[in-house]
Amino acid sequence: xxxxxxxxxxxxxDKDIIDAIIDSITSVDGVSLxxxxxxxxxxxxxxxxxxxxxxxLEAAIKSTGVALELIDMSKHSGEHARMGAIxxxxxxxxxxxxxxxxxxxxxxxxxxxxxxYGIPVxxxxxxxxNERRVKLPxxxxxxxxxxxxxxxxxxxxxxxxxSEFLPRSGVTATGARQILIAYNVNLSTHDKxxxxxxxxxxxxxxxxxxxxxxxxxxxxxxxxxxxxGKFKALQAAGWMYxxxxxxxxxxxxxxxxxxxxDVTDAIRSEAGKLGLTVTASExxxxxxxxxxxxxxxxYCPDSEEANENNILQHAVDGLELEGLHEFDISSSIxxxxxxxx
Numbered sequence: 001x002x003x004x005x006x007x008x009x010x011x012x013x014d015k016d017i018i019d020a021i022i023d024s025i026t027s028v029d030g031v032s033l034x035x036x037x038x039x040x041x042x043x044x045x046x047x048x049x050x051x052x053x054x055x056x057l058e059a060a061i062k063s064t065g066v067a068l069e070l071i072d073m074s075k076h077s078g079e080h081a082r083m084g085a086i087x088x089x090x091x092x093x094x095x096x097x098x099x100x101x102x103x104x105x106x107x108x109x110x111x112x113x114x115x116x117y118g119i120p121v122x123x124x125x126x127x128x129x130n131e132r133r134v135k136l137p138x139x140x141x142x143x144x145x146x147x148x149x150x151x152x153x154x155x156x157x158x159x160x161x162x163s164e165f166l167p168r169s170g171v172t173a174t175g176a177r178q179i180l181i182a183y184n185v186n187l188s189t190h191d192k193x194x195x196x197x198x199x200x201x202x203x204x205x206x207x208x209x210x211x212x213x214x215x216x217x218x219x220x221x222x223x224x225x226x227x228x229g230k231f232k233a234l235q236a237a238g239w240m241y242x243x244x245x246x247x248x249x250x251x252x253x254x255x256x257x258x259x260x261x262d263v264t265d266a267i268r269s270e271a272g273k274l275g276l277t278v279t280a281s282e283x284x285x286x287x288x289x290x291x292x293x294x295x296x297x298x299y300c301p302d303s304e305e306a307n308e309n310n311i312l313q314h315a316v317d318g319l320e321l322e323g324l325h326e327f328d329i330s331s332s333i334x335x336x337x338x339x340x341x
Contacts, residue, residue: 001097003056003105004179004334006048006285008087009067010076010170012039017070022047024062030055034337037284041242043078044087046182048285050094050338057105057112060089064113064172073144073170079240081137083144084170086113088136090125091176094334102176103127109174114161117169120151121160125175129159136173137235144170179334181252181291182284183260185267186245186323188277195238195246198270202248202263203229203236230266231258245279255291261298264319280323289335295319 011017018038026033031051038045049059064086071085089109091102103126110121128134132155142150148165150156157163158171165171187195200207206229209217217225229236233254241247248267252258268278296311297303299318303311312329321327330336 001053001101002050002094002338003053003097003102004048004050004092004094005056005060005089006046006092006180007060007063007089009045009047009063009071010043010073010078010082010085010087011067011071012041012043012045012078017067018045020070021045021063021066024066025049025059028055028059028062031059032338034334035286035331039080039284041078041240042080043076044080044082046285053097053101053105056091057108060091060109061112061116064089065117068117068119068169072168074167076144081140081143082170083140083147084119084172085168086172087170088124089172089174090180091174092179093176099126099176099178106174106176110160113172114158119161119166119169120158120163120171122171122173123159123175124173125177127175133159136175139173147171178254179288181255181260181287182250183252183263184239184241184247184249184282184284185264185278186241186247186280186282187267187271188279189246190240190244192238192240192246194274194276195248197238197274198267199236199238199248199250201229201270202231202234202266203250204232204234205229231262233257234263236263252291255288255294259294259298260287260291260315260319261295264295278320281320282324283321283332286332286334286337289333292329292333 031049033049035048067086073085091105093099093102106127114121122139124133124136133139151163151165206227209225209227235251237249239247239249292315296315300306300311300314316327
């Protein structure tokens, strides 16, 4: 069985720290390192590795130890939401593996690192033990700074480890999930609020409904009423790519329901209404072949006669994936990276 693990580390500026973390991963036999996405503005690094269950679990535990030793969350700042030095560690089933196996791996990881390093760990996604913890943003709400108070609330007792705020390490989440595509689209503006407007239009959760005075609308049970967004299985928010460029930052939770081309075209449309254009896009980590083929067929005028390489290039062009830097198809698509094409 082949498992993918995509740990997110709250460090994106100090290469020596990331190199040490990567060394701990590559020291494990049976693990292949597919991608290291280091972002200075987010101050976050997303690592993609694949391997057998035991090897991937060992690499995840080892890299967590290095991260906890070298990263000090009390000094951390960055654009991306975060709550711990090792922020989130998802396990994803690939070939000949199941979601149940990944749930077991996430629980094994949580038990191991909580006992070995004494950190609080929350289970999310398919591993979640209650509904409030299924969605990572619900756990991460308030971010690192909120957990000193949050951990004193019995409703937020960690699934593993102490109910104690550790300023240096923060807290960690782990779980099993399907392949997620982290995808960002840059806009021709430095105004983050405009990116947030577009994000609210397209994300599944939509936006909070308000009256003419700007007050939140609630239902008879006191629950805030929301206007759903355009797409299912999509998380989105406005972020800053750099000080001059706002972006719509997204997680596509199921690309067979909402594809890369779907969200890109919708963002272009909404941006146009605001007098903006899309300037580039970027993938954080690797992407499944099927998602790129879907986009390529969408953007290719004669896809029935085109070969795979042509279709993939149409996806790259249509999504504007080379607007920031060269996009290497062979190392950016999971199936090709595993084969070493």
